[in-house]
Amino acid sequence: MSNIIKTDVLIIGAGLAGLSTALSLPKSLNITVLSKAALEVCSSHYAQGGIAASLDKADSVTEHVADTLIAGAGLCAMDNTARILGAGHQAVQWLCEQGVPFTQSTLTKKIDNTPDFAVLKTSDLHLTKEGGHGCRRVAHADDATGRHVMDALNIKAQTAANITILPYHEALELLTSPMISSSSFSINDSEIRHCRGALVFDHINERQLIIHSSAVVLASGGLGQLFKRASAPNVCVGDGVMMAWQAGCRLANLEFIQFHPTGLALDDSSFLISEALRGEGGRLYCPQTGARFMLDIDERAELAPRDIVARAIANQISSNGLGYVHLDVSHLPAAFIQAHFPQIYQTLLALGIDMTTDPIPVAPTAHYSCGGVVTDANGLTDIAGLYAAGEVAYTGLHGANRLASNSLLECVVVGRNIAANLPHYLIKLERLKNLEALEKTAEVLEKMAQPHTTAYYGLHQLAVDIWQSPTLENTQFVILPSSKQSSLPTYKADKAFHSNVDIVEITIALKALLTANMGITRSAKQLEQALRQIEQWQESIEHNKTMLSDTSSRTPTTNSRTPTTNSRTPTTNSELAIFQLARQLALATMIVQSAYQRFESRGGHYREDYPNLAETPLTSIILPSRNATLNSFSHIIEDERYPIPVTDHI
Ligand SMILES: Cc1cc2nc3c(=O)[nH]c(=O)nc-3n(C[C@H](O)[C@H](O)[C@H](O)COP(=O)(O)OP(=O)(O)OC[C@H]3O[C@@H](n4cnc5c(N)ncnc54)[C@H](O)[C@@H]3O)c2cc1C
Numbered sequence: 001m002s003n004i005i006k007t008d009v010l011i012i013g014a015g016l017a018g019l020s021t022a023l024s025l026p027k028s029l030n031i032t033v034l035s036k037a038a039l040e041v042c043s044s045h046y047a048q049g050g051i052a053a054s055l056d057k058a059d060s061v062t063e064h065v066a067d068t069l070i071a072g073a074g075l076c077a078m079d080n081t082a083r084i085l086g087a088g089h090q091a092v093q094w095l096c097e098q099g100v101p102f103t104q105s106t107l108t109k110k111i112d113n114t115p116d117f118a119v120l121k122t123s124d125l126h127l128t129k130e131g132g133h134g135c136r137r138v139a140h141a142d143d144a145t146g147r148h149v150m151d152a153l154n155i156k157a158q159t160a161a162n163i164t165i166l167p168y169h170e171a172l173e174l175l176t177s178p179m180i181s182s183s184s185f186s187i188n189d190s191e192i193r194h195c196r197g198a199l200v201f202d203h204i205n206e207r208q209l210i211i212h213s214s215a216v217v218l219a220s221g222g223l224g225q226l227f228k229r230a231s232a233p234n235v236c237v238g239d240g241v242m243m244a245w246q247a248g249c250r251l252a253n254l255e256f257i258q259f260h261p262t263g264l265a266l267d268d269s270s271f272l273i274s275e276a277l278r279g280e281g282g283r284l285y286c287p288q289t290g291a292r293f294m295l296d297i298d299e300r301a302e303l304a305p306r307d308i309v310a311r312a313i314a315n316q317i318s319s320n321g322l323g324y325v326h327l328d329v330s331h332l333p334a335a336f337i338q339a340h341f342p343q344i345y346q347t348l349l350a351l352g353i354d355m356t357t358d359p360i361p362v363a364p365t366a367h368y369s370c371g372g373v374v375t376d377a378n379g380l381t382d383i384a385g386l387y388a389a390g391e392v393a394y395t396g397l398h399g400a401n402r403l404a405s406n407s408l409l410e411c412v413v414v415g416r417n418i419a420a421n422l423p424h425y426l427i428k429l430e431r432l433k434n435l436e437a438l439e440k441t442a443e444v445l446e447k448m449a450q451p452h453t454t455a456y457y458g459l460h461q462l463a464v465d466i467w468q469s470p471t472l473e474n475t476q477f478v479i480l481p482s483s484k485q486s487s488l489p490t491y492k493a494d495k496a497f498h499s500n501v502d503i504v505e506i507t508i509a510l511k512a513l514l515t516a517n518m519g520i521t522r523s524a525k526q527l528e529q530a531l532r533q534i535e536q537w538q539e540s541i542e543h544n545k546t547m548l549s550d551t552s553s554r555t556p557t558t559n560s561r562t563p564t565t566n567s568r569t570p571t572t573n574s575e576l577a578i579f580q581l582a583r584q585l586a587l588a589t590m591i592v593q594s595a596y597q598r599f600e601s602r603g604g605h606y607r608e609d610y611p612n613l614a615e616t617p618l619t620s621i622i623l624p625s626r627n628a629t630l631n632s633f634s635h636i637i638e639d640e641r642y643p644i645p646v647t648d649h650i
Helices: 016-024 061-071 078-086 088-097 115-119 145-159 239-247 275-279 306-320 334-340 342-350 406-438 442-448 454-465 503-517 524-548 573-596 626-638
Strands: 004-006 009-012 031-034 163-166 169-178 193-202 207-212 215-218 257-264 283-285 325-328 360-369 372-374 386-388 475-477 619-622
Touching: 009 016, 009 193, 016 031, 016 145, 016 406, 031 169, 061 078, 078 088, 078 406, 088 406, 145 163, 145 406, 169 207, 169 239, 193 215, 215 239, 215 406, 239 372, 239 386, 239 573, 257 275, 257 306, 283 306, 306 325, 306 360, 334 342, 386 406, 406 454, 503 524, 503 573, 524 573, 573 619
Parallel strands: 004 207, 009 031, 009 215, 031 163, 215 386, 475 619
Antiparallel strands: 169 193, 193 207, 257 360, 283 325, 325 360
């Protein structure tokens, strides 16, 4: 069995962003889609409420943009927001064409998966209302929109001759190489690189694979599972964010973790109680006093943006000692509840709660990452040939707090924008490679390598023009911890971890730490404690890694306080587990450090010690880790088992 696969486009992630891209790319391209686990294990599958778009005659894109900007609390990127929301109508129409059985405005029409749904028009759709939206704007398929959407797209993708889906294939690192073979080409001394595939762990056959491609689309979802109470499935631990950062991409606004106000607060359940319940009239009550507390907090009451409702519930919980508040819809007709929310109704009934008569215990849960890999509305990242879409990406649409149901829309719009842009990139890349091949005589190559010659400029210009990295305004840089900045006070961990690192134990403890110290409200003290604890875990991992791996000279020495990942890519399950944990710890450091350096409260980021808004809204930026890329990549090149082919396959 070969360890090398070649494909035109590699898509990392089989959620809505990944499949929207795959199905929208030209059929002439050979596409490989990876999923870390089974196909249904992705946030997209679990989405309930729906997809927001201004579909109603009385609504407009301008109003949708306005509501999004209000929720985003001054941090939305205006151009991308307008572009993405402006394409909402076409995105929902495209989903209709894929056969998504959206609920129609006459609720008597029953949902099933008959091909008739392919002829649904956006004007046929029932629209629901959710928090922060000024009107009914959310198209849905019952209360299980994600499942219906993903079922329809999976059928299409699995029957498409040009798409290969590989479940249980986990991307570990992105492969990048110089855009032009002569390594002297650079912009401002930094080499122009492009992404050309990924190193992958095949969990079915327990082996490493190299997948070579002409372009890569990161669609690997969010990072909610770094937290204890989280709505996302366990594949969502921020792999894509870390891979992109290592490959040379900027990250933005990682501190803006959105907490959904109403996760089911029953044992360890991760089940979500959709925002649409409040949209249709659900009310929040203090279980002890029966007070409808949101009335005192915001004029929009239960329909205030998520950050406001989540914080209000968290405040109630911190004083009531119960761990939950009540969400009540029992004043609505039972038939309406059963018809509109069949999945939630049945799930709760199985747990002994009849929501037509009983209140539902709810508490906030980590739900969505508003930050991520910096991209534009076409999904372009900082590395040529590397696109990103969906929750892994930061387009600036969500600002400091995502407006409900805008993320499914973003997955489809940006995924389809990538599909429109990517073929042009491939043509330019081919032209560049052809030109390079033509001119690759010893004499010309020598000239090309010398600045100020015509040959140098021709090829160089082509390499520069091939890709425009996203531009950002009003930014602040996050300074990551390093040994030179050891001003943080010492924090003694509850438990010392020695050479035998208990990976499961640290993973669980990390979730608890982030939930406690990096939750709905934060303070410098909590964040410092978190950084210290994470550092201690990193040190124990470094120690353990040294024992596990051969200590060959190619293993770089790392500073334990700098976010680190295991540069020796794993080949066994135990190495993989350490690699994953090291990566999660590194990402946790970046999230906490971003929160630590935002000295204000805005949207989903609330600092007890800085409760006010700063005058100027600034986007937090983490600069890429170029050294990590080079170390990892050179390791792969050195490895004789995975030689890099001389020519690109386009
Ligand atoms: C319970 C719940 C309800 C929600 N409800 C709504 C809603 O009603 N409306 C709305 O707009 N948004 C909703 N959201 C948010 C929305 O569902 C997600 O933001 C969106 O679906 C993310 O899509 P995605 O394609 O980016 O990622 P996902 O759908 O999470 O897919 C990620 C994919 O990447 C793969 N992957 C991850 N890491 C790797 C790796 N290293 N290698 C290979 N593959 C990898 C995974 O296996 C998976 O296939 C909800 C989220 C949750 C959790």
